[in-house]
Amino acid sequence: MKKTVSIVLLLVILTTMFLSSSFAGITDKMSIVVNGEVREMKYGTFPNKVNDIVYLPARDVFEIFNSKIVWNNKTKSVEVGLNNDKLELKIGSDEIKINSRPHTLESKVIIKDSRTMIPMSVLNAVGIDTYVNKQGNVSISLDIKQPEKVDVNVNYLGGPSAISLIKMLKDKPYLGKNVNVNYEMLKQVSLIQANMLNKKADFIVAPTNLGANIYNKTKGEYILADVYSWGVLYLSSTEEIKDFSGLKGKEIYLIGKTGTPGIVFNKLLQLNGLDPEKDVKLIYLSSPQELAMYMISGKAKTAVLPEPVQTQVLMKNKKVKVVMNIQEEWGKKYDSKLGFPQSSIFVKKEFLDAHRDIVKSFLREHKNSIKWVNENNAQAGLAGKELGIMPSEKIIEKSIPRCNLKYVDAKDAKAAVKEFLNTILSFNPKSIGGKLPDDGFYYENK
Helix, strand or coil: CCHHHHHHHHHHHHHHHHHHHHCCEEEEEEEEEECCCCCCCCCCCCEECCCEEHHHHHHHHHHHHCCCEEEECCCCCEEEECCCCCEEEEEHHHCCCCCEEEECCCCCEEEEEEEEEEEEEHHCCCCCCCCEECCEEEEECCCCCCCCCCEEEEEEEHHHHHHHHHHHHHHCCCCCCEEEEEEEEECCCCHHHHHHHCCCEEEEEHHHHHHHHHHHHHCCCCCEEEECCCCEEEEEECCCCCHHHHHHHCEEEECCCCCCCHHHHHHHHHHHCCCCCCCEEEEEECCCCHHHHHHHHCCCCEEEEEHHHHHHHHHHCCCCCCEHHHHHHHHHHHHHCCCCCCEEEEEEEEHHHHHHHHHHHHHHHHHHHHHHHHHHHHHHHHHHHCCCCCCCCCHHHHHHHHHHHHHHHEEHHHHHHHHHHHHHHHHHHHHHHCCCCHHHCCCCCC
């Protein structure tokens, strides 16, 4: 009898623990306050907070504004006319459409108690002032004001560094009420650098070490927002090479003696017991295309190739094989599954201070764009060609799996970035402004 009671008691305790942990992120019900008055929840579902995201019952909220609501049971989606805006929301998706333009939310639209629940940010996105007040309830204002127009300027370099942006460039996502985004593709890194020094853009896509350099030179005018490219370098050869020991005595062609390719490869040679000055012959060429021509023609047997040039070589010279993933080799030595932080998004500090919501929205769209590109290589290749990023859709498509595109917020990439910049510092201090940037370099995306 005692044994039976003990088992039952144990089951009760375990069940209680499970239920408590399952709903640990969900707060008690909240009220909605409209222009200072508590709103009755007609359909019995109240706002609540799940893992710091405030959710609102969609029908109750939209009826506040006398919105026309159409539920499509087949697609599990809702169409809403909200003031002068048209919203399209799909259950289980964090991407909605506002006036036919995609907009990525911080969390998905969900079903709770058979009711559609939307993140509170949906209302803020269309200019409805909505927030959690001091009493812990959701305050909604009916006094809708047209926000001032904000022009957002985005600079990026054509070629592989733009692949992560393809979905954003083709879809022109909605970043907020009266927010207009201008995307400008530049042809040279020197123009990216000049625009950062002259503060001409609000967001700039640039090599991570260049961003560190500008931060140090301008006392923090641009800060790191996210890292998205974790290395695009591969050792390719017409010879059989199994590891670094197989490189001894060989000629190896590459680019960027004082840049990322040269520094990363030199460091890996050292970490694997080879002297770059004595054990191998490193031959530096002037451009990725020149490097490609050497490998395609057979003039070079072994080279460190960046994507998408790597894919171009593989397509045109079937004797060339990838013998080493430089990102993986870096990860082995620095205990990282990501690779090294080669390219990043930087945001102008002045713009960040004035428009934090737009910055958050932009970074969500960048993350979503990377996800789409990684999952839709062929479509991304076609779009990339149409956008003028690169002339060959096939090269874009086939290079994407080796472009190592992974979105990481600056604060989460901090340790990896510091390690990478410290390596750059030991080889070429001038390239990052002579010192490691301080902690203000890393944006806290809260």
